[in-house]
Amino acid sequence: MFSFFKRKKADTPAEVVPAPAPAPTPAPVPTPAPAALAPEPVTQGLPEAELFIEETAERPTTEAEKKKSWMARLKAGLSKTSSNLSLLFVGARIDEDLYEELESALLMSDAGMDATQFLLDNLRRKVKEDKLLDAAAVKTALKELMIEMLQPLQKPLELGRHEPLVMMISGVNGAGKTTTIGKLAKHMQRSDQSVLLAAGDTFRAAAREQLMVWGQRNNVTVISQASGDPAAVAYDAVQSGKARGTDVVMVDTAGRLPTQLHLMEELKKIKRVIGKGMDGAPHETLLVIDGNTGQNALAQVKAFDDALQLTGLVITKLDGTAKGGVLAAIARTRPVPVYFIGVGEKLDDLQPFNAEEFVEALLG
Template identity: 65%
Template sequence: MPVAPPTAVVRPAPPVGAEPAPEPSRQGWLNRLRTGLKKTGSGIQAVFVNAQIDDELYEQLEEALLMADTGIPAAEHILQDLKDRVWRHSATTPQAVRALLVDAVAEVLKPLEKPLEIGRHTPTVIMVAGVNGAGKTTSIGKLTKHLANEGCTVLLAAADTFRAAAREQLAIWADRNLVEIVSQAGGDPSAVAFDAVNAGKARGKDVVLVDTAGRLPTQLHLMDELKKIKRVIGKADTDAAGGMAAPHEVLLVIDGNTGQNALAQVKAFDDALGLTGLVVTKLDGTAKGGVLCAIARWGEERARTKPGTAPVPVYFIGVGEKLEDLETFDAREFAQALVG
C-alpha cells in the first residue's frame, strides 16, 4: 500500500530573549563552562542592569568585550552586527538586546565549530603542539579518553624527548586510558614519531596521537624541530588512496588565560605547521574567553586573503583537570557562557 508522505511539523521560533534548552547530556557541561567564564559573563551582564538602549550601552559593551580579550576587530564587528539585529528586531529591552548579543557572538564563533573526523585514514595521525604550560600533555590524555569513549583504539607517541617528566606524564595517561605508548628515553623525537606511526599501522590502531615538546614560537630552532617531526611523519605514512600524507591533523593546544597572546601563538604555529585544529584549555575561572572571537575573525580574514584556506576550528575546550572536563566546542553554548 502507498505510504502517505510525512507531515511537516512547524514549530514557532522562540521569542527574542528566550534560549533553547540544551540537550540533557550537555547541561552539566554548559553549567561548568558558565562557571569557568563567570568573570567575563558577570562583566557583560552588569552592562545590561537598568540599561537604556542608547550609545552609552554600546560603548560600555565595547569596553566589556575588549576586557574579555576579543580584540578590537572582533569587538567592532560584534557591536555593528548587534546594532543591526536590534534595529531589525525592534528590540527595546535590555534582556532582548542581551539575547541578540548572544546571537551575534555565536555567529562570529560559528566558523570555529567543526567535529574532529576519525576514520578517513587508518590510522588517523594527530600531531599535537603547544607552548610549555598550556596543558598539552594533559589534553592529549583527555583526548585519548574522549576517543576511547567513541570506540577508537589509540596509540600514544611520546615524542617530547627533551623533558623526562613529559614522557612519564604521558605514560600515566596511557595507563589510565589502557592504551599503548611508544616511548624512548633521550631519543630523537622524529624517530619516536616515525616508529609510532609504523606501529600504529602494524597494530591496526584507529588513531596515533603524537606529543611534541612544548616551545615558544620565537624559539626558531625548536620550531624547525617541529617541522622536521611533521616531515618525518609524512614519510612514515602516505595515504596513497586518499592522496594525503600524515599527519592528518595538526592541533595546537592554547591556554585560555593568555588572551591575545593565544592569537599570536595560533598565527605563528600556523605559519610553521599549517594548523588544522585547536584545543583551548583552562577555561576555569580566570580565563576571559573572548580571544576565541579574535581567532575566528583572524580565520575569516585569512580565508579571504589566502584562497584555499579556512578558519582553524576549535575541536575541544577544557574547563578543568578531570577527564570529563574536555568537550567538543559548540559556538552557541560558548556564546551563552561568554555573555553570561
C-alpha cells in the same frame, strides 16, 4: 552533543594501506591493576596542574543530565566575562553609554579590537533596522551575532578516515598539552577506537614519564626512546600503528614558544618525517592553547599555523579566571576550527566546542 567525535560513513571505501614495515619494539607499558580506573595521585615530580584527576562521584547518566552538568561547569568557567557583560543589560538604556561600556567589556574579555568593532557595528545596525527598544532584545541580538561569528569554528573531529588516523599535537609548556592527550585517548577508547601514543616531547624533563603514566592509566601503548630524536620517535609510532592496525596515533611534541625559531623548525621536521612514514600524515595537526593567555593565544595560533598549517585547536583552562573572548579574536583573525574546550582537570571537563552553548554560557 555528547557524541564526542564524528565518524566517517561506513560506506566510504577503506583507505588502502601499503604493507607495513616490521613494527619497532615499543617501550613496555605495564598492564594496570584494576584500581587504575581511579588511580592514586602520582608523585613523580610531574607538574600538579597537568595531572589527570578522574571523577570519583557518580556521573550524570542521561543526555539531559550530562548537558546540564557541562553547561554549569562552562558557565562557571566563563563567569568572569559573563558577569561583566550580563550586568551591562540590567535596566540599561539603549544609548551611546551602553555601547561604550559594551566595548570596554568585550576588550577586557580578550575579544580584540577587530572582533569588538565588528560586533558593535553590526549590533548598532541590527538595533536600528529591527527598532529594538529594550535591553533584553539588544542582549538577544548580541547573542545571535556572537553565535554567527563563532559558528565557523565549530567542527567535529572526524574519525575513521585513515588507518591509523595520525594526530600531531603541539603547544607551549603549561598549556595542558599532555593532559589533553590523555583525556582524548580516554574519550577515543570510549568511542571504540584503539589508541597509540608517541612520547615525542624529548626536550622537557619528566615529559616522557608523564605520558607513560597516561599509557598505564588508559592501558595504551606508548612509543618512546630514552634519549631519542623526536622525529624518529614519531616515525616509529606511525610505523607501529600501521603494523598493529591501530585506529589513532597521537604524537606528543615538545612544548615551545613560537619565538624559538630553531624549535619551530624542529616541529616542521617532525611533520615532514611523519609524512614519510605515511602518505598524507599527519591527518590532524592540533594546537593546545591555555585559555588564560588572552591575546597571546592569538599570537600562538598565527605562529603555529604559519609553521604547521593547523587543522584544529583545543582551548584549555576555561576555569573561572579565563576571559573567553579570545575565541572571537581567533574567529575574526585566524579561524582555525576549535575541536574541544576544557574547563578543568576531570575527564568530562573536556568537550566538543559548540558555538551556541559557548555564547549562552558567556551571556546567560
